[in-house]
Amino acid sequence: MKLYVYPPKVSAGRNIVNNPYIENLINGFDSTLVDVVNKNSFAHISILDFIKHLFKFDVVIFNWLENIGNRKFGYFQFILFLLSFLVLKIRKVKIVWIMHNIHPHTGETYISSFVKNLLFRHSSLIVTHSKEAKSYAQLRASLPENVLFINHPIKHSTVINNEDSANKDFDLLIWGSIDPYKGVLDFLKYYNSNLSYNSWTIKIVGRCKDPFYEDSINRFVDKKVTFENRIISFEELRIYINRSKFVLFPYLSSSVSSSGALMDTISFHGSIIGPNKGAFLDLSMLNLCSVYDTYEDINHIVNKFPKLSKIDFEKFINDNSWKRFCEIIINHVDFN
Incomplete structure (x- = not known):
């Protein structure tokens, strides 16, 4: 053929x-x-x-x-x-x-x-x-x-994301290309306006090609929120996922069906939070991620810190x- x-x-x-x-x-x-x-x-x-x-x-x-x-x-x-x-x-x-x-x-x-x-x-x-x-x-x-x-x-990767939640440096990691449809700015606006969220540490790392959008995100950067406008290597990603309680995908667009960044995060056994739609919804049925309908739901997920099964991750990776x-x-x- x-x-x-x-x-x-x-x-x-x-x-x-x-x-x-x-x-x-x-x-x-x-x-x-x-x-x-x-x-x-x-x-x-x-x-x-x-x-x-x-x-x-x-x-x-x-x-x-x-x-x-x-x-x-x-x-x-x-x-x-x-x-x-x-x-x-x-x-x-x-x-x-x-x-x-x-x-x-x-x-x-x-x-x-x-x-x-x-x-x-x-x-x-x-x-x-x-x-x-x-x-x-x-x-x-x-x-x-x-x-x-x-x-x-999905590609199989070496997993080191086994540390206890108490040892994590970041509550939320947001990574990948930083585009408006991915909702980073919208989430930061909500985060900044809600006192219950302000204790979180948030790490954002990814390439943002829009200077105006980059400036808008930088307005929310402080001691708790950091943003690096650059492409992240897989070796760095592995380390950052290991240092984070959750990887957040605050996607907004109704166009979203699947995500390569989602699968890369799965390959490192990252604890994922994403919108209740598309592949995020499918993976939540397999106990591989947590999903939210509103930003308020994210707060409940972070506080609950659900435990995910290494066996479930490995089975999914091997089957796909x-x-x-x-x-x-x-x-x-x-x-x-």
């Missing part, structure tokens, strides 16, 4: 910036069974690499394709995609769409809606990483039976490897 993974790994001059999801997905396929034709490709403009390989594969896996209009030369890429899509249909290429988000984080546009509707109608398989997203997709897909929920795959994820996709594609 010859397969193409979209988007390809990204190259910006000499600096290669790889999305971990794409890298892990490509490497998860058994090379003796599947030939990922763009495994060693790097592209500055994704659609050009896609066209370059257009006649070399019989299965394509699309990720975040609905965001094509937001990419560099977005309208140009969209037009080229439509022409390429006609070729896919003529060649009877099987289309797999991994639907990462219910809606784009930046909001729906004409292009994103058009692309999503196209994929809902023509995908051989639609994969979601939350049951909520699966329900949404089944209502819109031409073939609801071809919508499949699979937990976001990247290799297993890729096997499930290929099995379903072969069946269809």
Whole structure:
């Protein structure tokens, strides 16, 4: 089987910036069974690499394709995609769409809606990483039976998060890319206005590309709240999770279905607090995280400090490897 993974790994001059999801997905396929034709490709403009390989594969896996209009030369890429899509249909290429988000984080546009509707109608398989997203997709897909929920795959990591809560340096750790839809600023406003929260120590570390949003967060920095605007390495993340009682995901957007940062935190056995939706809700059913409906609920969770089972973590991690994820996709594609 010859397969193409979209988007390809990204190259910006000499600096290669790889999305971990794409890298892990490509490497998860058994090379003796599947030939990922763009495994060693790097592209500055994704659609050009896609066209370059257009006649070399019989299965394509699309990720975040609905965001094509937001990419560099977005309208140009969209037009080229439509022409390429006609070729896919003529060649009877099987289309797999991994639907990462219910809606784009930046909001729906004409292009994103058009692309999503196209994929809902023509995908051989639609994969979601939350049951909520699966329900949404089944209502819109031409073939609801071809919508499949699979937990976001996860890499196994060395775990050291076993210290007693009394030894923790931070009550809450917030990490990952710092974007408005992730609700960091909204949570800090609530924290600052509620005296019962003011005893908490909060560590925020992650890349914030918006200077205005960064300045807004910095207004709440004090002795209890620290913010580092930088990318955190996995070695640092492991240490910070070990030093924190909880990892908080104060996501706001209704678009959120799953989160790579959530799975990275799971891999280090972090005690997670997240919104009562999407993958957070799914994982709470497995006793792998705590969920909240309102900010007031967070206070109750922190004070209660629920204990999570190491056995439950290990079972989830072992059952949801990247290799297993890729096997499930290929099995379903072969069946269809």
